[in-house]
Amino acid sequence: MGKDNAATLAKIAQEIQVCRLCRLYQSATKAVPGAGNPKAELLFIGEGPGFYEDKSGLPFVGQSGKYLEQLLAMIGLTRDDVFITNVVKHRPPENRDPLPDEIAACKNYLDRQIEIIDPLVIATLGRHSMSRYFPNGKITKIHGVPKYDEYRAYYPLFHPAAVLRNPSWQQDMEQDFRRLPEVLEKVREMRATRKSPSTPADDGPLTQLSLF
């Protein structure tokens, strides 16, 4: 299963390398499909590759990547335990926000990655990935509040780069991370007690909101 997951993710990554579905490939150096554990319980979705990601082809390198690693270490995890990707797989020029048509063009890759990895928790980093699951959400209000469907939890987080720019958010970010093991455990229990499997709701309507 792990090997199959890895092979299927590698195939998607190959498609991304040669993708021409939106304009972003034109100004990018390398595609950044995502990286990590093909069977991760925890999937992070950021916004788009930045300067160092574009050079290396890897997600969340540079300062925000280091900070993300520190946050993961706080809960006993490393990059190899999780999967990290973005809503767009090529760097927007000058780190501008990805445009709606670019996010839409790239959506199928992310949908397929989620389907294959089948994470227990999808943690969004920043507002572009957050709006996929919380269309009207305001990050300063909803960060750290998990939303559950019958299959998974969706967990909005600040973007690590935004926290580095706004150190007053650091304490909230760390508290939100420390709550992740509890959210993961809750979904493990939910799945263990389910009688029959149902289709994961990647971005469909969510049926239950829990504030713990």
Ligand code: SF4
């Ligand atoms: S950002 Fe996504 S849709 Fe656009 S060219 Fe890259 S892989 Fe294709």
